[in-house]
Amino acid sequence: MSFSSDVKTELTDIACAACCETQLSRALLLFGRACSGVSLSLLTEHAGAAAAYAKAVALFSGVTPEISRSESGNYKIQVEDPDVLDAVMGELGETRNEKRQLCIGRIDRECCVAAFLRGAFLAAGTVTNPDVEYHLEFSCPSTHLAKELIALLEQTGIEAKCTKRGGVNIVYIKKSESIETLLTLMGATENSLLLMGAKMYKDVRNTVNRRVNFENANIARSAAAARRQTEAIETLRRTGKFDELPPELRELAALRLENPESSTAELVEMLGDALTVSGVNHRFGRIIKAAAGNPAEPKKEGDA
Ligand SMILES: [Zn+2]
Numbered sequence: 014m015s016f017s018s019d020v021k022t023e024l025t026d027i028a029c030a031a032c033c034e035t036q037l038s039r040a041l042l043l044f045g046r047a048c049s050g051v052s053l054s055l056l057t058e059h060a061g062a063a064a065a066y067a068k069a070v071a072l073f074s075g076v077t078p079e080i081s082r083s084e085s086g087n088y089k090i091q092v093e094d095p096d097v098l099d100a101v102m103g104e105l106g107e108t109r110n111e112k113r114q115l116c117i118g119r120i121d122r123e124c125c126v127a128a129f130l131r132g133a134f135l136a137a138g139t140v141t142n143p144d145v146e147y148h149l150e151f152s153c154p155s156t157h158l159a160k161e162l163i164a165l166l167e168q169t170g171i172e173a174k175c176t177k178r179g180g181v182n183i184v185y186i187k188k189s190e191s192i193e194t195l196l197t198l199m200g201a202t203e204n205s206l207l208l209m210g211a212k213m214y215k216d217v218r219n220t221v222n223r224r225v226n227f228e229n230a231n232i233a234r235s236a237a238a239a240r241r242q243t244e245a246i247e248t249l250r251r252t253g254k255f256d257e258l259p260p261e262l263r264e265l266a267a268l269r270l271e272n273p274e275s276s277t278a279e280l281v282e283m284l285g286d287a288l289t290v291s292g293v294n295h296r297f298g299r300i301i302k303a304a305a306g307n308p309a310e311p312k313k314e315g316d317a
Pocket of ligand 1: 030031032033034122123124125126128
């Protein structure tokens with residue numbers, strides 16, 4: 014079962030008041046595959062969503078439509094009976110605007126907003142498994158309904174955006190907090206908690222990964238620096254210039270050769286904290302310069 018399917022199962026198990034039942038049914042019908050005076054239809058992979066749609070048709074027309082299975086295993090409801098269509102469109106008709114477009118219209122009660130969104134999600138929503146990605150979307154039958162849906166979501170503090178995919182208006186939500194809020198509002202509290210859990214797990218994993226990457230990068234940098242220092246010291250020895258180094262550089266070079274894998278901080282500790290890390294790095298800089306052919310600079314005044 015997909016996460017989407019689990020959410021729909023949770024949403025179809027909710028009992029609601031008569032006012033909410035009406036809004037839930039309106040949303041199921043408005044966001045179905047077809048909703049006009051010619052045809053009402055829904056195609057869904059979720060048995061519970063199909064049953065809820067059939068109940069919505071029955072609520073407005075008194076006739077329960079048949080649910081069939083398509084070859085791919087989806088549930089299909091198709092209503093073409095003019096009497097049923099008239100009855101349903103009569104109920105939805107009052108929410109037509111001057112352009113004769115069906116619209117969501119005003120939903121006054123907060124409980125009904127939640128029920129309406131639940132219906133829209135059951136008919137046209139999907140949500141991706143939060144382990145993979147944060148994405149919830151509604152495929153909207155018209156641009157007008159998409160805009161209205163965005164406004165309705167905004168009213169509840171949820172930020173949604175709209176795009177077109179294959180000619181269909183997609184209203185989508187990407188923010189994990191907004192998806193959590195919507196799932197909770199619609200009544201899918203269990204799955205909302207699952208999403209929060211997945212998010213927490215992902216956050217912790219990301220933090221650990223970032224820290225490990227940071228530490229690995231540090232180790233690699235420090236190993237590369239130690240290698241450059243050792244090479245320089247060996248060059249100086251090969252060319253007989255090692256003994257020309259001032260004593261403080263000879264002491265550090267000897268320590269490096271004895272401890273080829275130690276970090277600068279560890280060398281500082283071995284030197285009894287007489288120098289700082291930048292002091293040691295400065296001395297290594299002088300050794301590398303000397304190996305490159307430049308004579309080691311005499312110790313400057315104030316030099317560590
Ligand atoms: Zn209500």
